[in-house]
Amino acid sequence: MSVTSKSPVVLQVRDLACERDGRRLFEGLDFSLPSGAAIQVKGANGAGKTTLLRTLIGSSSDFSGEILWRGNPFPEALRGMRESLLYIGHRGGVRAGLTPLENLTWYGADNESALQALDRVDLFGFEHSLCHSLSAGQNRRVALARMFLPQAPRLWVLDEPLTALDVAGVAALEKQMSAHMDKGGSILLTSHQPLALPGLDFIDLSDFVVDESFTDIGGEHVFS
Amino acid sequence: MSSVDVQPPVSEARTSPGFVALFRIEMLLALRKRADIANPLLFFVTVLALLPLGVGPEPDLLAKMAPGMIWVMALLATMLSQESLFRGDFEDGTLEQLTLLPQPLYFAVLAKSLVHWVATGLPLALLSPLLALMLNLPVEGYLCLFISLFLGTASLSLIGAIGAALTVALRRPGLLLALIVMPLYVPVLIFGTGAVQAAIDGYAYSAQLAILAALLAAAAALAPLAAAGAIRISLDN
Amino acid sequence: MAWQWFHRLGSPRWFYQKTNVWLPWLALASVVLLSVGTVWGLGFAPEDAKQGNSYRIIFIHVPAAFLALAGYYIMAISGAIGLIWKMKLSFAVMRAAAPIGAVLTFISLFTGAVWGKPTWGTYWVWDARITSMLILLFLYIGVMALSQAVSREQVADKASALLALVGTVNIPIIYKSVDWWFTLHQPATIRLTESSSIDPSMFYPLLTMIIGFYCMYAWTLLTHTRALLLRREVRTQWAQQELAGGK
Amino acid sequence: MEFQFSSFADFLAMDGHGIFVWISYAVTFAALAxxxxxxxxxxxxxxxxxxxxxxxxxxxxxxxxARQAVKEPA
Known part of the structure; x- marks a missing residue:
């Protein structure tokens, strides 16, 4: 499925700079994520990959530059973006006190599609057992099951989705991601493991890193 | 390959849980963690049973101390169970998902605080006549004690949520949460004990209960907002 | 205003250089006012009819109590400015204001307690003013403890700013409920601060001391903020020149 | 407006209340300092x-x- 140049841009970032603990992680970042495309954010540890993802989903507001969701900027567009956002972070977002089925219905899925999704991450038979009795791998698959729901949200933001997955799991995930892209969805993700995903673009944060000399971070004073 | 728009567009607005759904799920979780409900109650009863052992069984002395002691113990029981309000969700990542819901975080925090009240404050209020009996509280005070605890512990849960949210990402939040929240509990404690004392002395106590209700209304309106802000700040840690 | 991190208005370097000029004058004003006020209040103001000489403690108790409360609002407001406009400078002012306010609250509590001895015969009395002061001290300690407990400085600033704001909403409620509670339990006794009559001979030294305390507060807040800014901006050139060349 | 006390000793004693007044002032100015x-x-x-x-x-x-120097000549 080729991303035609005219396909609508879902998420656009202009001249983005992020700061954490008084240190500038990167600056001058520009990219746009059209619908039906996927971008993997590369960069050394601590280069700010997670900070970038958290900024794009509106969880951190220490940034300069512009983030546009379908043309209109944050924070006005934040609510609209969150209506079509699926975010999976380092922590899966699975409640130990609930069963996998209840977890998925908590994310707004109806029973039938939740069962379908759980089956596709081969959790058949575990739908009704409490998550704290399942293994870490199974819990991870419950977290990823949200991507297998029929009406999955349009924008997927995934932080290291492949961790703790076996070979079969990775393959199933890659297949589901490309199916999502075919349906016009877009994906933004970070991953240490290589990903076999047709049409995957890359951004390397180290191209936008600020060199760590003694810069006057305090900024020139405004009044002479 | 035909252009992208031919396939059915991916669903736009995801159906995320509203206030009622959140309340139901939180209630379900609270009922499943039986211990979290029983602990504050057991704490409440055992400590109050210790009081006569410490102070001596003279009925009139106990009667004088009963309103204050019952209220202080209710306050401490609520505060002890406050810490677990967001901690579990923080550790498994659902707290972060709550902040990403399209509708304001206010409703999720309100739902959690109300569930915390139903799980701790309400049972304390229901149990209070038994404790009043043990501490020889005059009979006129029973009804007022129940109403004041009923209203007061709700405010305590709502205000305590702010402290829980501010300390959710810390390793050992217990003491700090108490330190932060204690001054904010003072007005509720003063009017709660004041109402029961007035009822015992035979004065009208509707004014104190009205103020407690006003404090509850203010807490219900403002505390979840502050707690929501605190959650977003703590998650950035 | 676009929701982004615009070039901060109060950049720390501008604040540091601007205050270089004000500090000496502020220091001079507070020293002069405080010494004149103290000598005047201790030596020249007439004795109080009822309380005798112990009322002279009013000349430090009242200004300290004023500033303890005003200091909390100053801390909360600078925290709010930091939260809304993300200004590093106002977070530094907030972090500096917390310990100063706590010390002033302690001073007013201590002087109030010592004053209580000759007046009521015991050091600690649950007088409405003193009880409210004690709760205010707990509020200060809560803010300071929270800002120490959070490891990341930015998050600690925002969290303590929010707690300070929650505190300001509660202070009037706390003061009113303590007052109501005090009138309920305590028959009318000499209220600590209202000495029998505030005639001019007592009012002017008190006024001098209040203004002196305000100048001292401003000077202390500025110097603490500057020291904190140097620590926070230690990686910048201007801070290093300041530290190297500084006195 | 003139000096209220007859002598310096009287000023220190403040007829019995001096101890309280001086302690308060001492602690206050110590804290401020x-x-x-x-x-x-x-x-x-x-x-x-x-x-x-x-x-x-x-x-x-x-x-x-130093390490750089060691590598270069090779």
């Missing part, structure tokens, strides 16, 4: 830290330069 001196101490501590860090980074540069 401590607050006034604190920034100076903090600044000096920061200066020492900075010099310490600079010495470490200089030493590290020297070591790196």
């Amino acid at each position: 401590a607050m006034a001196l604190y920034p100076r101490l903090a600044r000096r501590r920061l200066q020492r830290e900075l010099q310490h860090q600079q010495r470490i980074s200089q030493r590290r540069q020297k070591v790196k330069a």
Whole structure:
């Protein structure tokens, strides 16, 4: 499925700079994520990959530059973006006190599609057992099951989705991601493991890193 | 390959849980963690049973101390169970998902605080006549004690949520949460004990209960907002 | 205003250089006012009819109590400015204001307690003013403890700013409920601060001391903020020149 | 407006209340003085830290330069 140049841009970032603990992680970042495309954010540890993802989903507001969701900027567009956002972070977002089925219905899925999704991450038979009795791998698959729901949200933001997955799991995930892209969805993700995903673009944060000399971070004073 | 728009567009607005759904799920979780409900109650009863052992069984002395002691113990029981309000969700990542819901975080925090009240404050209020009996509280005070605890512990849960949210990402939040929240509990404690004392002395106590209700209304309106802000700040840690 | 991190208005370097000029004058004003006020209040103001000489403690108790409360609002407001406009400078002012306010609250509590001895015969009395002061001290300690407990400085600033704001909403409620509670339990006794009559001979030294305390507060807040800014901006050139060349 | 006390001793005693007045003033001005001196101490501590860090980074540069020199001639 080729991303035609005219396909609508879902998420656009202009001249983005992020700061954490008084240190500038990167600056001058520009990219746009059209619908039906996927971008993997590369960069050394601590280069700010997670900070970038958290900024794009509106969880951190220490940034300069512009983030546009379908043309209109944050924070006005934040609510609209969150209506079509699926975010999976380092922590899966699975409640130990609930069963996998209840977890998925908590994310707004109806029973039938939740069962379908759980089956596709081969959790058949575990739908009704409490998550704290399942293994870490199974819990991870419950977290990823949200991507297998029929009406999955349009924008997927995934932080290291492949961790703790076996070979079969990775393959199933890659297949589901490309199916999502075919349906016009877009994906933004970070991953240490290589990903076999047709049409995957890359951004390397180290191209936008600020060199760590003694810069006057305090900024020139405004009044002479 | 035909252009992208031919396939059915991916669903736009995801159906995320509203206030009622959140309340139901939180209630379900609270009922499943039986211990979290029983602990504050057991704490409440055992400590109050210790009081006569410490102070001596003279009925009139106990009667004088009963309103204050019952209220202080209710306050401490609520505060002890406050810490677990967001901690579990923080550790498994659902707290972060709550902040990403399209509708304001206010409703999720309100739902959690109300569930915390139903799980701790309400049972304390229901149990209070038994404790009043043990501490020889005059009979006129029973009804007022129940109403004041009923209203007061709700405010305590709502205000305590702010402290829980501010300390959710810390390793050992217990003491700090108490330190932060204690001054904010003072007005509720003063009017709660004041109402029961007035009822015992035979004065009208509707004014104190009205103020407690006003404090509850203010807490219900403002505390979840502050707690929501605190959650977003703590998650950035 | 676009929701982004615009070039901060109060950049720390501008604040540091601007205050270089004000500090000496502020220091001079507070020293002069405080010494004149103290000598005047201790030596020249007439004795109080009822309380005798112990009322002279009013000349430090009242200004300290004023500033303890005003200091909390100053801390909360600078925290709010930091939260809304993300200004590093106002977070530094907030972090500096917390310990100063706590010390002033302690001073007013201590002087109030010592004053209580000759007046009521015991050091600690649950007088409405003193009880409210004690709760205010707990509020200060809560803010300071929270800002120490959070490891990341930015998050600690925002969290303590929010707690300070929650505190300001509660202070009037706390003061009113303590007052109501005090009138309920305590028959009318000499209220600590209202000495029998505030005639001019007592009012002017008190006024001098209040203004002196305000100048001292401003000077202390500025110097603490500057020291904190140097620590926070230690990686910048201007801070290093300041530290190297500084006195 | 003139001096209220007959003698300096009388001024100290303040007919019985002196002890309370002087303790209050002493503690107050001690606390204020401590607050006034604190920034100076903090600044000096920061200066020492900075010099310490600079010495470490200089030493590290020297070591790196030495290693560089060893590699070059080969």
